[in-house]
Amino acid sequence: MCWPTVRVVEVTVNDSYLYAIILLMPLTAFMVIFQANPYHALVIRGILGAVSALVYAVLGAADVALTEALVGTMLAITLYAIAVRSSLVLRLGILREDEPEAENLDLKRLIADLHSITSKKHLRLELVPYEDRHALQQALWKKEIHATCSRLCQPEEARYETTIRVEYLYEILKTELSSPITSLSYLNLPTLEEKH
Amino acid sequence: MNLILIATIAALVIPMYEAAQDNDIWQKMLAFSSIATKASIVILIVSVLRDDWMIGVVGVIILSVGNAALMLLAQILKRLNEL
Numbered sequence: 075m076c077w078p079t080v081r082v083v084e085v086t087v088n089d090s091y092l093y094a095i096i097l098l099m100p101l102t103a104f105m106v107i108f109q110a111n112p113y114h115a116l117v118i119r120g121i122l123g124a125v126s127a128l129v130y131a132v133l134g135a136a137d138v139a140l141t142e143a144l145v146g147t148m149l150a151i152t153l154y155a156i157a158v159r160s161s162l163v164l165r166l167g168i169l170r171e172d173e174p175e176a177e178n179l180d181l182k183r184l185i186a187d188l189h190s191i192t193s194k195k196h197l198r199l200e201l202v203p204y205e206d207r208h209a210l211q212q213a214l215w216k217k218e219i220h221a222t223c224s225r226l227c228q229p230e231e232a233r234y235e236t237t238i239r240v241e242y243l244y245e246i247l248k249t250e251l252s253s254p255i256t257s258l259s260y261l262n263l264p265t266l267e268e269k270h
Numbered sequence: 271m272n273l274i275l276i277a278t279i280a281a282l283v284i285p286m287y288e289a290a291q292d293n294d295i296w297q298k299m300l301a302f303s304s305i306a307t308k309a310s311i312v313i314l315i316v317s318v319l320r321d322d323w324m325i326g327v328v329g330v331i332i333l334s335v336g337n338a339a340l341m342l343l344a345q346i347l348k349r350l351n352e353l
Contacts, residue, residue: 091272095312113350117289117302125282131316140331143336152342155347
């Protein structure tokens with residue numbers, strides 16, 4: 075009986091560099107796996123794309139290498155960067171009068187605290203200013219922002235109140251935010267299914 | 271010629287190590303551009319060694335596409351730091 079033999083590449087003594095090139099691929103793949111920061115992982119995914127295109131081209135699959143370079147390296151990374159940028163974000167609504175200026179030290183310190191917490195979780199903190207309290211509440215209800223931060227009318231020990239509508243963000247901030255400037259609260263908004 | 275190839279592959283590992291251990295994203299981008307260029311150079315050397323035009327064309331395209339991807343990614347990352 076004769077088995078069909080599939081010969082992809084004929085490795086001779088002269089082609090021993092092939093092993094070195096092919097070894098680079100699992101090396102970079104492990105680098106992608108062990109990367110915690112999503113943006114860093116994307117850059118290393120680009121490196122993996124370049125290396126795998128090299129491996130495919132050297133093994134003789136020029137079309138696969140071309141697809142990997144065009145789709146895997148260029149398109150996928152760009153689209154993923156945009157997706158990560160718009161999803162890994164905490165949009166915090168503030169009043170325009172409270173905007174962190176030089177004299178408003180409390181809010182400045184609070185936002186610096188929030189920034190250090192969110193950057194630990196690889197989240198981006200985006201400040202969205204609104205004209206008045208009504209617009210701020212409306213934006214939270216319409217789910218344009220994830221949280222609001224505004225000055226309390228009757229200041230007690232906490233001068234600001236932060237309302238968060240996303241539960242896991244509230245959990246993170248409740249455990250990590252130790253600032254006495256603000257009080258934290260969680261607002262459970264009805265989901266779309268419940269409304270209809 | 272094989273020796274040159276082995277030396278290039280060895281040089282390919284240096285920016286990889288740099289990308290793995292550096293925490294600055296721009297250093298990683300530098301390593302990415304270095305690796306993309308070196309990979310296409312290796313493809314070009316192999317194509318000359320084997321006298322294979324098809325692989326050579328792929329090398330040239332990867333050389334230009336790698337830089338285009340780098341530009342796009344750098345533009346997005348720069349906007350990210352501005353916000």
